[in-house]
Each structure stands twice: as C-alpha cells, then as structure tokens.
Amino acid sequence: MTVSTDQHKEGKKEVTFRVFRFNPQVDSKPYFDDYTIPVERGVTVLRSLNYIKEHIDGSVSFRAFCQAGICGSCGMRVNGLSQLACTTQVWDVLAKSREPGIIKVEPLRNLPLIKDLIVDMDPLVGKMVHYSNWIDSTMPEAQMGKKEFLISEEEFLRYDKATDCILCASCVSECSILRANKEYVSPAVLLKSYRMSVDSRDSMHETRLAELVKDHGVWDCTHCYRCQESCVKSIPIMDAIHGLREDAIESRGKNDTSGSKHAEAFMTDIEKKGKLVEATLPIRTNGVVWTVQNLLPMAMKMIMKRRTPPPPPLVKSVKGIKIFRTMFREMTEHVKQDHKSHKK
Amino acid sequence: MKPFDIVIVGGGGAGLYAAMEAMKTNPALNIAVLSKVYPNRSHTSAAQGGANAALGNKAKDDTVEMHIFDTIKGSDYLADQDAVDVLCSEAPKIIRELENMGTPWSRMEDNTIAQRPFGGAGRPRCCYCSDKTGHTILQTLYEQCLKKGVIFFNEYFALNLSVGGSRSNGLIAMNMKTGKVEAFPAKTVILATGGYAKMYWNRSSNAAGNTGDGQAIAYRAGIPLKDMEFVQFHPTGLRKSGLLVTEGARGEGGYLLNKDGERFMSRYAPEKMELGPRDLVSRSLETEILQGRGFDSPAGKYLHLDLTHLGADLIKSRLPQIREMAMNFEGVDPIEEPIPVRPTAHYSMGGIDTDNQTRTVMEGVYAAGECGCVSVHGANRLGGNSLLDILVFGRIAGRTAAEEAGKFTPGRISEAELAAQFEEIRGGMHPSGRYERYGELREELGQTLALNVGIFRESSLLQKGISDIAELKERFKKVRISDSSDVFNTNLMQVLELKNMLDLAETVAAGAYARQESRGSHTRIDFPVRDDANWHKHTLATLVKGNVTLGEKPVTMGRYELQERTY
Known part of the structure; x- marks a missing residue:
C-alpha cells in the first residue's frame, strides 16, 4: 500500500x-x-x-x-x-x-x-522509404482480410521489442556515424528494416537487404552502441544491426561487399590467432587497388612516424589459442543454429 | 496548386486508412493527406487496449451478432443500429486485413490473433498487441501509406473549408514551416482530425493537439455536429496528469479499491465488477470520491487501481507501458504499489454528423473516426470499439470519396480568400494594453468543463458552465500572440487550437443543458433516468449567425428494442 x-x-x-x-x-x-x-x-x-x-x-x-x-x-x-x-x-x-x-x-x-x-524529420522519413521500411505482404491485396497468417509466439517475440520504436530520433541524434555522414541509413531505419526482415509475412527481404548492404548501409555501423544506450524505449538496436549483418552474410555470401569481407577478415584472424592482423586488413576488405589508391599516403605517414602495424608473420597467436579456438567454433555453431531456427 | 481529387485532413488511423483505401479504389486519383503532426505521432498511437472483432479465436462461441448487441446496449440505445451492423460485420475482415499487412498482433497458443476481455463485452473479443495496439496499427498504416506513395503534407494546420454555396471548394491550411496560408482546392475533403476531449485540458487523457480542429472547421462551415454532449470519462486516469491507464489493466485482472481497501465495484456492477462499461465505472469512482471514500492528496482526491496481485511477470509482459507511465508520472511501480487514479475525459462520442457512408450534409465533405459521428457509439463507447471505428469508417470514407470524387468539379480558392484568412489569424492577435494569456484561458476552460460539464451534470452547474465559456470567448478577443515569427509558430497554433476548443465547448454545454435525461456518459442529477419518450434522439448543433442552434435527428432502430441497461 x-x-x-x-x-x-x-x-x-x-x-x-x-x-x-x-x-x-x-x-x-x-x-x-x-x-x-x-x-x-x-x-x-x-x-x-x-x-x-x-x-x-x-x-x-x-x-x-x-x-x-x-x-x-x-x-x-x-x-x-x-x-x-x-x-x-x-x-x-x-x-x-x-x-x-x-x-x-x-x-x-x-x-x-x-x-x-x-528539427526536420523529413530526411528520416526519406530513409524509411528508401529502405522499404514496410511489410510487402506475401498475401495478394485482393485476398486480404479473408484469413489470418498463423504466427507463433516465438516469431512475435523476435520483432515485439523492435515495434516499440516511436521514431523519436534520439538514436539518430546520438549516432556517431551520422555525425560524419548524413547519408548513413540511421539506427532507427536499421531497426525497422530488421523488424520487417524477420517477419514471415514479408516478401521483399532480399530486395531490402540488397539496398542495405550498399554504401551508407548496414556495414557502416562501427558498434559504438550509442543508439542502444540512448533508446528511450530500451530497444536492443545493436541486436537488430547484428541480425541484419548475419542475414547479409548468410544469404549473400562472404565476398558480397567490402563490409562482409571486412567482417570475414575479422573472423579469420580471430579464429587463427585470437587477434587482428591489421597490416593486411585493408587489402582483404577493399582489395589491393583501392588500398593503394586510398591508403598509400596514410601508410607513408605511419611509416614516417614508425606506427605501422607488424607484418603478418610477426603477429603471434594469443596465449591459450587452442582452447580459444574450440570455444570460438562452438560459438559460431550456436549462432548458425540460432539463425536456422529463426528462418523457419 | 493543382486541385486534388481528395484532401484528407488528419493522419491518424482514420485518415491513413482512408488514404490507403482511396488509392486502392482508384489509383489514378490525386490524393493528399494533411496533418498538423507527422502522421506517426497521431493520437491513434496512444490507444493501448485493442480493437474488438468477433474472430472467435478466444471464445469459440462469439458472434458478430453478440458484438452488435453489446455495442448497442453499451451505447444506451442511442447508436444507430444500421451503423453498428456495419461496424461489427466489417470488424473481423478489417482486423485480418491489418494482420495481413503486418500488424504485430499478440498471439494465442494456436498462433491465431490473441483476444482479451474488455468492459461491456459479453465475450473476450478485443484483439491486441500487448498494450501498444494503437501504436502498432498506426505504424502499419503509415508504413503501408509510404509504400503506396501517398502524398503527405506534414505539419500543416488546417484552418477552414472554403465554402461556395452548398459545397466546399477545398481546404485552407497554414504551413507550419513557413507560416504561409495555402490553398488546397479539392473535389472532396475527408475530415479525420480525431476527438475534442482535450478541451477538459488537465482533466483529459488526450494529446495536447486533440482540440477538435476538424469538428470546429465543419461547424464554422455550417455543418451540424451530432451528440456533442456525450464525452466519455475513462475511469482510470493518472491522478496528476490525467494520462490514461488502459482498461486492459482491469481486463488482465486489476482491482479498483477505495481507501477502506474495498473492491467498491461490487456495489455498482456486482456481476461485471471492474469490467463494467466505462460510463458506469467512471460514475462509480466519482461517487466513491464524492461520498468521502477516496484518498486525499494535494493533486486532488483519487482511488487505487491495484495490480500487485497479478505478479511481476504478467505486468512486465502484458502491461509494460502502463508500468512505465505509472513510474514516470506518479512515481509508483505497479508491481509493488497500487496506482493512484481518477476519472479523466477520454473520448468524444459526438462529432460531425454523417451517414453510414461518412457523408456530411455538405456535398463532397466526409468525416470519419472520432472526428465524425455516424453514430456507432451513441451515448457511450465500449472499450475496443474506437480503434475499430477509425479503421472501418476510415476505410469507408476513403472508398466513398474515391467513388464520388468524379461527380464533382474541382473547387477554386481565390487569393483574396487566402489573404483574408491570413489577416484573420495574424492581424488581430497583438492587442495593445491589457491582454489575455492563452495558457490561462485554456486551463480555465478545462476547469469549468470538468466542474460544470463533467461526469455529474445539473441545470445550475450547466448554466454556470455556459456563462463561463461565453466569458472565456469574450476574453479570447484580447488574447495575445507573443511570437511574431512565421517559422513554426507553435504559439499561434496553440491559440488557434484554443479557439476551436472554445467554439466546440459551447456545443457540448448547450447539448448537455438541453438533454434533460441521463443516458450513457451524460448524467443529469436533476434528471436521473433515461427518458426514451422525449430524448431517444440525437441532438444536432449548428452554427447559425454566430450562435449554437440545437436541432434533433431520430435514432435508427433495428432488431433490438429499447431495454433497461444493467450490468
């Protein structure tokens, strides 16, 4: 009382x-x-x-x-x-x-x-349109209203939290990528994209994803988590971003974009050595040509300042790498299983 | 601007459904939606509980017919029975349609749409998405409208219909971003701006913008308003802010307790208890308070809504928004303590008089949702029927306007008319000398309405209310706008909203004074019983030469004869 x-x-x-x-x-x-x-x-x-x-x-x-x-x-x-x-x-x-x-x-x-x-909300609405933030129903319009889709509680729970979003744009305001690049998709739009993509009623998953993997899309996020921290509805926005990335790799392959290659390079390094091999990371992500054209001046500067990362043969595996690898494989297996059950 | 086939005013559930349906009916039409907020902000988002439809997912023996009867009985027999037929028969189809478009309904164990019990309903037929049903419906509709490429004019404040003879030439609105008064010549206009219950101000659960703009626009254009005296008080508003605690909280098993810890609803509705219809439960709370069984606080007297026995898990999964609001606005965690509540003005049953196809008396002008009055709610709306109303009649409005737009020639709105509008809103509101503050007028309007045109009404109180409103209208002439900017002048917008509320408050008080009986939400202490012989009819309020003029309209009956309404 x-x-x-x-x-x-x-x-x-x-x-x-x-x-x-x-x-x-x-x-x-x-x-x-x-x-x-x-x-x-x-x-x-x-x-x-x-x-x-x-x-x-x-x-x-x-x-x-x-x-x-x-x-x-x-x-x-x-x-x-x-x-x-x-x-x-x-x-x-x-x-x-x-x-x-x-x-x-x-x-x-x-x-x-x-x-x-x-502030003007139009750019945000424009991005919602650009990334098709709607369900494109598998049910033809003429058939609508006749019967329900049967949807499990499990599926509902997958997007329940994401539908809490009220588009207040707090995450947009806090996003560190948007500060540098106004064209970036925005956390709220990624969240909505994810919410649509895990809905079994939606038919344009692949099309939406194809747009999301382009420049200014899902691979541009740097995991600063500020969106999630500032979310007024406590929505795990980063889970949505990770979910979209897993989807992208699974359905479009590891060599799809520089984003997926970058993620793959991380995976390979971590599995092999337990840490990053930074020297070759740009080449593996963006290819030799791009790296030479874009990073050469910076590489020169780094050499001058003696700040170059060690060459690959000198990157030693971390201590306990064997146990770590077992754990790593177990974890990736879990994620795969998890993903499969979501797809059902 | 090129004339539109359809201009829809309001981007809530009714307006968006209308837009979608109109595009579906005739994709070649030129359609615009105007909204004074971004559509996803509309007050539809605040509807927590759900939408009724006899899907029979929870109670296999539920039928459309039972839904019809519950609605008619709930309306205290003032609803038009043919309109209720339409509402309830369309319900299952429209809920499934939304589901098919992506609304995330909560689910039953057999994976069908979940349903829960709601006040005044014989079966558990309220479909919901936890306690964010309106929000998720609005999101779905907005998403689908964006998908269809509906043209939105966001943050435009509608000022008036441009009237030429017996029909409208279109709409005149202010662009908030520039302050310019712009013309929207149109063959048809759908008014879907929501309700007017915010005139009760701090004693209202409504959003700040639910100021009855559409009704006021129609009223000024000479279109009659119907049953304006019927304002629903929701039994459980938060004590300090008037914000709403959904009926879902009682649907899930919450108790109403007085200061003696007694479940007092046993005195008023022994069978349905807390799940009696809203008008009855609100009166019960008010009676408990008036008879001294409420709790005392500086913010006013109140009662308890106790959810503690439901357990943390259920509260967290089914009523998360309620918990958040109780903590934010009352500092109370409903898992541990009861929530302080009292009745709050919540819904306007009255609105622009329309037929079953949402047509008003003015050719080419339609009204839908809380803005219109078909009437499906009569003297009292059942919980879960308002979302349904905006969906069903929003869709009908879109279809009807799309089908009829071809009948009309596009209207023309002259530069002179725009200039006059601009002068009216911007010219006269900088009085020198003593001036009035709009914030004070607004608060006083809410107070006099809550006291004199509130849950319990009586001749002398209503007279006081009427004279107070007249005085406030007089003082409004000296109101001052202190912001002289053209860009996003929210000061000006709030003053214009106050003007709309003052115009409508007059019709509410006049209707309440005239109606010498008690029916549904309208309770006259001096006329405590329903008087079917004299008052089984709708009231119509029309603006004639600057004054409210009351008329009447018969109620359409059907299969159900008048009965006493007990629960």
Whole structure:
C-alpha cells in the first residue's frame, strides 16, 4: 500500500533552463536564453518548457503532442543527451548536472535545424522509404482480410521489442556515424528494416537487404552502441544491426561487399590467432587497388612516424589459442543454429 | 496548386486508412493527406487496449451478432443500429486485413490473433498487441501509406473549408514551416482530425493537439455536429496528469479499491465488477470520491487501481507501458504499489454528423473516426470499439470519396480568400494594453468543463458552465500572440487550437443543458433516468449567425428494442 502520496510537497528548486534558440528569419547564428523557474519534484522537462512558453516567453518553440512518452514528438537533448522531454524528470537531470542548477536544452543532432528545438524529420522519413521500411505482404491485396497468417509466439517475440520504436530520433541524434555522414541509413531505419526482415509475412527481404548492404548501409555501423544506450524505449538496436549483418552474410555470401569481407577478415584472424592482423586488413576488405589508391599516403605517414602495424608473420597467436579456438567454433555453431531456427 | 481529387485532413488511423483505401479504389486519383503532426505521432498511437472483432479465436462461441448487441446496449440505445451492423460485420475482415499487412498482433497458443476481455463485452473479443495496439496499427498504416506513395503534407494546420454555396471548394491550411496560408482546392475533403476531449485540458487523457480542429472547421462551415454532449470519462486516469491507464489493466485482472481497501465495484456492477462499461465505472469512482471514500492528496482526491496481485511477470509482459507511465508520472511501480487514479475525459462520442457512408450534409465533405459521428457509439463507447471505428469508417470514407470524387468539379480558392484568412489569424492577435494569456484561458476552460460539464451534470452547474465559456470567448478577443515569427509558430497554433476548443465547448454545454435525461456518459442529477419518450434522439448543433442552434435527428432502430441497461 502507498505510504505517502505527498512526495511533491518536498519543496521546490530554482532551476535555470538554458534553451537553444534560433529563428532562421532573424538570427544569423544560434544562441542560448536562460529561464529560471521554480520546479517541484515529479515535474518533467516538457512541463517546465510548457511553463516557460505559457508564462515567460511564448516564442520558445518545440514540438510536443501526447506528453506521455508514446508519440515521440518531443525528442531533444537535455544536458547533452538525446531523450524525450515528456518522460525526463527535472530533478533526476539536476542530480547529474555538471553545472549545478542548470539544465541545457538543445535540439536533436544529425537532422536539419528548423527553429529552436525543432528539427526536420523529413530526411528520416526519406530513409524509411528508401529502405522499404514496410511489410510487402506475401498475401495478394485482393485476398486480404479473408484469413489470418498463423504466427507463433516465438516469431512475435523476435520483432515485439523492435515495434516499440516511436521514431523519436534520439538514436539518430546520438549516432556517431551520422555525425560524419548524413547519408548513413540511421539506427532507427536499421531497426525497422530488421523488424520487417524477420517477419514471415514479408516478401521483399532480399530486395531490402540488397539496398542495405550498399554504401551508407548496414556495414557502416562501427558498434559504438550509442543508439542502444540512448533508446528511450530500451530497444536492443545493436541486436537488430547484428541480425541484419548475419542475414547479409548468410544469404549473400562472404565476398558480397567490402563490409562482409571486412567482417570475414575479422573472423579469420580471430579464429587463427585470437587477434587482428591489421597490416593486411585493408587489402582483404577493399582489395589491393583501392588500398593503394586510398591508403598509400596514410601508410607513408605511419611509416614516417614508425606506427605501422607488424607484418603478418610477426603477429603471434594469443596465449591459450587452442582452447580459444574450440570455444570460438562452438560459438559460431550456436549462432548458425540460432539463425536456422529463426528462418523457419 | 493543382486541385486534388481528395484532401484528407488528419493522419491518424482514420485518415491513413482512408488514404490507403482511396488509392486502392482508384489509383489514378490525386490524393493528399494533411496533418498538423507527422502522421506517426497521431493520437491513434496512444490507444493501448485493442480493437474488438468477433474472430472467435478466444471464445469459440462469439458472434458478430453478440458484438452488435453489446455495442448497442453499451451505447444506451442511442447508436444507430444500421451503423453498428456495419461496424461489427466489417470488424473481423478489417482486423485480418491489418494482420495481413503486418500488424504485430499478440498471439494465442494456436498462433491465431490473441483476444482479451474488455468492459461491456459479453465475450473476450478485443484483439491486441500487448498494450501498444494503437501504436502498432498506426505504424502499419503509415508504413503501408509510404509504400503506396501517398502524398503527405506534414505539419500543416488546417484552418477552414472554403465554402461556395452548398459545397466546399477545398481546404485552407497554414504551413507550419513557413507560416504561409495555402490553398488546397479539392473535389472532396475527408475530415479525420480525431476527438475534442482535450478541451477538459488537465482533466483529459488526450494529446495536447486533440482540440477538435476538424469538428470546429465543419461547424464554422455550417455543418451540424451530432451528440456533442456525450464525452466519455475513462475511469482510470493518472491522478496528476490525467494520462490514461488502459482498461486492459482491469481486463488482465486489476482491482479498483477505495481507501477502506474495498473492491467498491461490487456495489455498482456486482456481476461485471471492474469490467463494467466505462460510463458506469467512471460514475462509480466519482461517487466513491464524492461520498468521502477516496484518498486525499494535494493533486486532488483519487482511488487505487491495484495490480500487485497479478505478479511481476504478467505486468512486465502484458502491461509494460502502463508500468512505465505509472513510474514516470506518479512515481509508483505497479508491481509493488497500487496506482493512484481518477476519472479523466477520454473520448468524444459526438462529432460531425454523417451517414453510414461518412457523408456530411455538405456535398463532397466526409468525416470519419472520432472526428465524425455516424453514430456507432451513441451515448457511450465500449472499450475496443474506437480503434475499430477509425479503421472501418476510415476505410469507408476513403472508398466513398474515391467513388464520388468524379461527380464533382474541382473547387477554386481565390487569393483574396487566402489573404483574408491570413489577416484573420495574424492581424488581430497583438492587442495593445491589457491582454489575455492563452495558457490561462485554456486551463480555465478545462476547469469549468470538468466542474460544470463533467461526469455529474445539473441545470445550475450547466448554466454556470455556459456563462463561463461565453466569458472565456469574450476574453479570447484580447488574447495575445507573443511570437511574431512565421517559422513554426507553435504559439499561434496553440491559440488557434484554443479557439476551436472554445467554439466546440459551447456545443457540448448547450447539448448537455438541453438533454434533460441521463443516458450513457451524460448524467443529469436533476434528471436521473433515461427518458426514451422525449430524448431517444440525437441532438444536432449548428452554427447559425454566430450562435449554437440545437436541432434533433431520430435514432435508427433495428432488431433490438429499447431495454433497461444493467450490468
């Protein structure tokens, strides 16, 4: 039973919201405005912004709709971390704030800025379209509505978590690849692609995959896990990315793209030596011509600075390599079995 | 802009289904969907519980006929029986259709679509995807629309229909990204903007944008609104925010308890207990609170929704969103403690008057979903029937508009009309001297509605409500927009939404004052019984010379005679 429901009587704190401002009509560059308001425990960042808008400055612009963590409208960076303003408690943020009493509110990154905390979502929608983020049903349209597909709980569970995604774009904002390359597919779009590809009702798995293995696609991810860490719905996005890569290798082979070759080179090295043979990695991934054309200047620089990786014959196997190999083979076998059962 | 064959206003379940069906019916048509948010943000996503369809997966003896009867009885016999026929007969087909397109329904052991019990239903027929049913349906529809190449105008705020004689020339809307007022000349317009229950503001479970824009647009164009007085209060809103705890929580076995720890529903619905229909359960909670058996808190009186006996596993697997919300907005983990709840304005049964094919009285204008009123919900909607409504009638709207678009010549909207619209919204809202804050007006509107036009209504309360609304409308004339920017002026948008809510609040209060009986969600303390002799009819609210004018429309009966409604 509830002991006390009067938690929010516990007083107020003066909090300064340092809000990112930019109106393209008048501002040549962004700036910050400070708004200091009293905030009780239990109040969210969104409620605070609403208060500022209604009582102090009506021109502060941000999106908000359901205010309950379901619609995904109010994604923004709060003290540097992308999240939903409506489910973020002010006091929780304050407790971890580097500057006491100050909460910095900024727009999401990696999407074009429109005004203040509002960014353009069109590029994300465009990528969903580019990568066919929909089910292309095996059932002809004319037959629809007559009978159900029979789907096991096991299959449902494979995409259940992925369908939690509300496209808030927190992962897009946190993605380190997108910071360097705006054309990169985006974590949310990879997640949705995965969700479609493990659905037995879908008929365009191979076509979608063919697009995903191209440049800016699934092989560009560098496993920084920031998407997964920032996901407001705690969706294991990296599992989806790994799932797509396993699919790609299985159905398109190891020599399909530089991405799959790169992954294969890792596998070979790890199995053989327990560590990477870095010197030949670019050649095995992208071929000799590409490596000479693209990496020669860097190789020269590395030689000058004596930072070249050891030549392959000098890379010794790690200690306990025999036991390691047994474990490694067992593991790959497990993954294969796992994959087979998913395919059923 | 080139005239459209169909302009759909609203990108929720009804609007998206309409778009999809219209393209299917005639792929050559030029169709646009306008939405003030990205379609995947629409409030359809908040529907947690599920959609009813007599699939018979869970209860083999369930039938469409039983679904029809439950819906008519649930409506307190105000639903039109031919419309309910359409709703329930189409249900199994449309749920399977969604399934065929990829909606991730939860599954039974035999791998068919899972179903669970819901309030007011004789059989467990509510199809669901854990507690994110609306979200997954909306995702599916949005994905399929993208697949079909539907043209979206996202973040456009609809302002008005352009009316020429007995028909509409199309729609006028503001592009939020530029602030420009743009014309959408069209042969047909489908209004599918959702409900108006957000006028109760903090005492509402709705999204901030559920401000009845479509109904207000229709009303200003002279199209009658039907049964506006019927606003459903959901029994279990979170105490502080009004946000919703799905009926699924009770469907899974949750208890409602008062401060004495008593399962008080035994007094009001001894058979169905917590799974009585919404209006009855809401009144029961309100009565418990009024009679002093609620808990006290600075945020108001409340009761307990207890899930603790269901166990951590079930709560985590079946009600994860509810758990998250209870923790985020009340600081309570339902695995360990009961959730503080009280009734919250949740759904608008009333809406734009349409026929069974979603046609309004204005040629070429259609309305569907919560925005329209066919009527399938009558005086009270059953849980699980609203998702169904938007799907079934969204599809019908798309098909009807696609079939009828050819009958109409494309409309023309003049530059002068656009300029006048622009002047109206941007010119007059910078009063000098004393001015009003829209945030305060909005909160006061919610308060007076909750107090005077709420669950329990009475003549003098309603009079107070009506005069409060009139006063707020007067004060609205002095409202000021402090943001002068053209780009994404959310300040302006919120003021325009408030204007829509004020217009509609008048029709809700007027209908409630006129209807001297108690039926479904509408409870008059001074007229406590249902009065079939005088009030078995729909009310119609029409704007005539700036004032609400009430008319009436008979209820279409069918196989089911009027009966007393007990559970």
